[in-house]
Amino acid sequence: MTNRPEPIRRRVPRNTLNRERVLGAAVDLLDHAGPDAFTMRALAQRLGVGTMAVYSHFKAKDEIIDAVRERLLAEVELPTVGSGRTPRDELRELCRAVYRLLADHPSVLHLLTVRPVHGDEGTAVVERILGLLLGAGLDRSAAARAQTALMQYTVGAALWTARGRQRSGDQEDPGTRLRTRFAALPAERYPHLVDLAPELAAAQDGLPQYEHGLDALLSGLLAGH
Numbered sequence: 001m002t003n004r005p006e007p008i009r010r011r012v013p014r015n016t017l018n019r020e021r022v023l024g025a026a027v028d029l030l031d032h033a034g035p036d037a038f039t040m041r042a043l044a045q046r047l048g049v050g051t052m053a054v055y056s057h058f059k060a061k062d063e064i065i066d067a068v069r070e071r072l073l074a075e076v077e078l079p080t081v082g083s084g085r086t087p088r089d090e091l092r093e094l095c096r097a098v099y100r101l102l103a104d105h106p107s108v109l110h111l112l113t114v115r116p117v118h119g120d121e122g123t124a125v126v127e128r129i130l131g132l133l134l135g136a137g138l139d140r141s142a143a144a145r146a147q148t149a150l151m152q153y154t155v156g157a158a159l160w161t162a163r164g165r166q167r168s169g170d171q172e173d174p175g176t177r178l179r180t181r182f183a184a185l186p187a188e189r190y191p192h193l194v195d196l197a198p199e200l201a202a203a204q205d206g207l208p209q210y211e212h213g214l215d216a217l218l219s220g221l222l223a224g225h
Helices: 019-033 040-047 051-055 061-073 087-104 107-114 123-135 140-168 174-183 191-195 197-202 207-221
Strands: none
Touching: 019 040, 019 061, 019 107, 040 051, 061 107, 087 107, 087 123, 087 140, 087 207, 123 140, 140 207, 174 191, 174 197, 191 197
């Protein structure tokens, strides 16, 4: 049997590997290869070290997953209490922060479901949203439903954006691809899609489109408050 040669990798200088470098490489691997491709060996190859070098900083893959999850969720900054802004403004800011995190790191949702969540990971975000909704005058039931609606919309919009980026890669943007697709449809069968192809393409602009929907959702949820 012919032995397969070891993959060639650029080794890092001795004693320069640390936990932060490992976590940075783990985030990069998850973002570009996805959770299914995340292994200790793949992570070591990305770092240019032997697998045992990674184990010298983390005991197991699950420990890295927990640390990555904590690091990414820490990127969501809670609005400063007592800033003088309205609850609606603070809700908008907080939802935007969650959207940007999930759109930039779609693997976060997977990381939140593969292992039980311990401590305050993500819990502080939901707690603040509920407090803002109650502070805006919603009753208990309305606040609970509004928080769920906001998170459902935010997660769905972020995944839509992330998948659009993954499909397009370095090629044409999602809007251009959508416009080309709709413009090629038979107009007699799909008159609205063909006619509104430019406008539909313009609506695939990520954060601005998310904000458009978020503002409409907040207006409805907070109507009369």
